[in-house]
Amino acid sequence: MTLFPNKKLVVYELNEVPERILRHYVTRHPDSNLARVLDGGTYANTVTQDSGILSPWSTWPTLHRGVTNEKHTIVDFGQALVDIDEEYPPVWRLLADAGVSTGVFGSLHSYPLPPNAEQYAFYVPDTFAEGPETFPESLETFQGFNLAMVDTSNRNVDSGLPVAKAAQFMTRAPWLGLRAGTVFRLARQLLSEQLEPLRRVRRRTSQTELAFDFFLKQLKTTRPAFTSFFTNHVASSMHRYWPGTFPNDYVVKQLPEGWTDKFCSEIDYTMGVADQQVGELMKFCRQNPAHALVLLSSMGQAAVDSDEVVLSQLYIQDKDRFFRFLGLEPGDWQPQRAMLPRYVVRVRDEVASTFRSKLAGISVNGEPIVYAEHEENVFMLKFGHTNLDEDSLEVSMDGAAIDWRAAGLENTAIEDATGSYAYHVPEGILLVWDPAEQRAQSIDEVIPTHSIAPALLEALHVAPPAHMGL
Secondary structure: OOOOOOOEEEEEEEOOOOHHHHHHHHHHOOOOHHHHHHHHOEEEEEEOOOOOOOOHHHHHHHHHHOOOHHHHOOOOOOOOOHHHHHHOOOHHHHHHHOOOOEEEEOOOOOOOOOOOHHHOOEEEOOOOOOOOOOEOHHHHHHHHHHHHHHHHOOOOOOOOOOHHHHHHHHHHHHHHOOOHHHHHHHHHHHHHHHHOHHHHHHHHHHHHHHHHHHHHHHHHHHOOOEEEEEEOHHHHHHHHHHHHHOHHHOOOOOOOOOHHHHHOOHHHHHHHHHHHHHHHHHHHHHHOOOEEEEEEOOOEEEEOOOOOOOOEEEEEOOHHHHHHHOOOOHHHEEEEOOOOOEEEEEEOHHHHHHHHHHHHOEEEOOEEOEEEEEHHHEEEEEOOOEOOOOOOOOEEEOOEEEOOOOOOEEEEEOOOOOOOOEEEEOEEEEEEEEOOEOOOEEEEEEEEHHHHHHHHHHHOOOOOOOOOOO
16 A cells, blocks of 8 residues: 655644544635645544553654654653664654655654754754754754743743743844744734733744744755654644533533633634645645645544543742752753653762652652653653642652642642643544645555554655564
8 A cells, every 4th residue: 555655745743633623624614725635635544553651752753763662662752862763763864864855843852963964954853852953053043942932831821932032033033934924923913912811822833833934944945855844733722622622522521611712712723823834835735746745643632521620730830949859959950841741850870869769759649759760860750730729738758748839849720721631542644635636535444653654765765674664
């Protein structure tokens, strides 16, 4: 079975979007670009065969590397990937090493910048990168701003901006590809926040709009044989606002009065941004018919029916203070970027043993916290405990209750009363749109996501490694 045409491929990684969301949007917007892709392209359902708890930082490596998580063993950001990259390299590395022109923009686990970055058309690592390095270097001002926005983002969207990074970035943005239409949309977003503060939640999508402009400029300038662009903006909205779109999926959930009216359009809004970007990529492919468009997700989401509405969560508000409580001085640890409520940190060899024992002694209301240790003294800590009564909240270290506020923790009120109202499921989507072949087709077979990387390689005339797709 041939999944992809023997053409240059533009891969739009639409994180966690399932068939239901795609078809719901197309039904509501029959003249949309996504409707045109469905009407004139090839559609297939996909499934990840990863084991354990599904997460994008694990399912995307499965898709990119052609093996399930039992082999690639990637479960967190901050893991050392040198050995994994050697044994199970991602598709973009195999293509570049084979001399195929390749561009990467934001695909997960694409940091660090490869030593042969100049062999790529362009290379912008994901938003959990440890540093702003990019190829070409001119994009580092964007990546620096992008990472600063990630650092200031919390469970509630921050109304501020990293001013210094923003000023440095904006002076160069027009030359990097920022378009007037995007500037207008961002200005409209800021104005809407003044009229309705809860519209701040759409800033999560604004970052994607900026990134896409710079990706599009690189795509048009270099026209590589393979490109990937990753976006999480729809996934973020689905997790939080699924009941606003599909209220009948829930039997027991009692949301605050007026919640559905406030947030019923959020998933549609984020899909609309994806639709606009897909339209730009379709236009590019029409103008450059040697290219075809690929839309895919590494898994999907579905409703989680629970009677718990998330009004607060426990977070580390002051990392310096928290880690000092665990016996670490500022020079003993280095934070790694991760998705809340996870925290990833690398500690010095000399303090790793002490830190490990301290973590084992932390409990919240009598329950040990969840943590994991990876190579090179990288630790993942998971907080995010929901709806705790502050009057009875007890955090203990080594069996002794502590002042959790003094330890840098905060029981954060969630302004939009959202939790994971939808969560990960194995099923995802794959769409291929070739401007030279305009007809709707469906593949009856469900495609395992670890078979996608070898199919991409074959379409670009590179022999897949023997381990792929097994």
